[in-house]
Amino acid sequence: MGCNAIQNTLYPLDNDEFVIAFGSCNRQDQENHLWDDVVANKPSVWIWGGDNIYSDTDDLREMRKDYEEQRYQNGYKEVRKSMDIIGTWDDHDYGLNDGGREWAFKDQAQELFLNFLEVPKHDPRWNQKGVYDAKTYHTPQGDVKIIVLDTRYFRSPLTKNLGDDGKRFMPNPYGEGTILGEVQWAWLENELNTSQASFNIIVSSIQFLSNKHGFETWGNFPSEVEKLVDLIKSSKAERVIILSGDRHISEFSQINISDLDYPLIDFTSSGLTHTYEAFSGEQNPYRVGEVVKEKSFGLLRLNLKNYRATLQMIGDGNKVLNELEQAY
Template sequence: MKKVVKYLLIALVIFSCKNNNNVEVKNNAPIENDLVIAFGSCNRQTFENKLWKPVLENSPIAWVWGGDVIYSDTDDMELMSQHYQQQREQEGYSEIVNSMKILGTWDDHDYGLNDGGLEYVAKAESQQLFLDFMGVSKTDPRREREGVYHAEVIKTDRGSVKVIILDTRYFRSALTPSDNPEKRYQPNPYGEGTMLGDAQWQWLEQELKTSKADFNLIVSSIQFLSSEHGFETWGTMPHEFDRLKALISDSKAKGVIVLSGDRHISEFSKTAIGGVDYPLIDFTSSGMTHSYSSFDGEPNQYREGRVVSDLSFGLLKINFDTRKVIMQMRGENNVLQQELIQTY
């Protein structure tokens, strides 16, 4: 009974501050004193999502969308609005919205153009629909500026986590088609193109360098470390890849972890990064309603463990006392698919 009361108190605190930039949890988080955050991507609104119940079973404080909230490759805003409404009505999703903080970014299919970037003609209108879906106030700064990038701090009695949400669509310049017929893109010439645009880069630098949080989660809709597969990735702009690595190092921000989506597979990627005493992990969680079930392998020099190609969502269980993060991929019926534990 005490546990039930405890969970209800936590839910009430979260719900009361859902639209604030700083989310404060007054009571200890459930599950072995961990703060739990769940995330995922690639959710087709017309398909059954079998993962909402397992997500709830893990009692997360927040749900983070990693992109492709809906599939709506169109510049018809009335149609896109209907697609968002279908997602609102997706079985199980209303319980998610009423139980935890909702954060997140978009990717190409909810942006409105497959593999789209700055050239998408309806991006300003699409942004407003996305912010509507996310429940963003009409007076929020995101309503007046270009792009959906955003940051919030989740505070507990023991520590804090900053969630830094990137927009890898609105400002992203052209990619280079691959000369290899088995790949879609190849890296741009070094220095050519931007992933985030000047304003977002300046904002990101400020968010990282001034962060006092114990952990910092950077949400990127596309993969950061894995780049050999030939699809969209930060590796298509190697100078931008180097810039973000350098910024993470120079900022001295604590416990930086990248969360990514897009690929319809889930995997851990990990590399050493100069200037900090912990490795950089890119936790890709993708494929909530449909996954790359026929996946038969691809190179990734940074991969830790194996690729999960079943339906999947991601969990981070953060312990402030031990500075340990348990990262899990979970699937239907809450089955644990793979786990990575890192101390920061």
């Protein structure tokens, strides 16, 4: 189905549920054993959460070849046939590890990314800077809106950590730097302010809540975190859930926010073909439950009748590795 699905298509529900699958950190040169499990759950949409291929290069022919290798893998071909596909990128498919706005080849990389997603030529992303996008899925019982952010194209430089604690970055001084850039922030504000959807899913390639690990996170830009929280509150958008990747581990994080009558969840799902198998723990003040370091993808079952969300980490053999339920 790809990105050619018509915006006003009416998507059927399964037991009143709209099903979304997503994942990140996928090496095109390694076999992904999860695609059959993705298809078995019959999601309406697959979301690429970033690092969809590993192609840290300024050789665009090499990056194109890496995308083609992924596109025609047997398991992924079944995904392409059976569900809508949307997504964002992270650093390894952007072309530069930990890269931001300084990457000289970002426009060329964007063209290859849009080709990989089979984005129609009339789509605004072909004429905009950055790969951010929003799509509303209509169902018989209400809408689900998926807002896909670009945390690479506009992102300001990170502050390197000079200490010996193993952390790569430290937070910028409050108010310095941006993740989304002025134009994307204005776009996001409009998307949330005008949303009539029953659920609003925000996709960020990097974690939003977990902020103590010293790698890439929204927490490296404290004022940007505050700005998004304030926007979620002021927009009155219903039932916002954040999806993230990047970390080679999967975890649930959540925070209670004043003036928001539900906890804000950040569901991190990473990775699809390789994980941080030696993970032995790290501080995350917002974590709920245990970290999963097995290969997995994320599954969201959004009940549009009773307004419940079931969030699952699914491993090989369709095994549920972790689960979180939230009533709204």
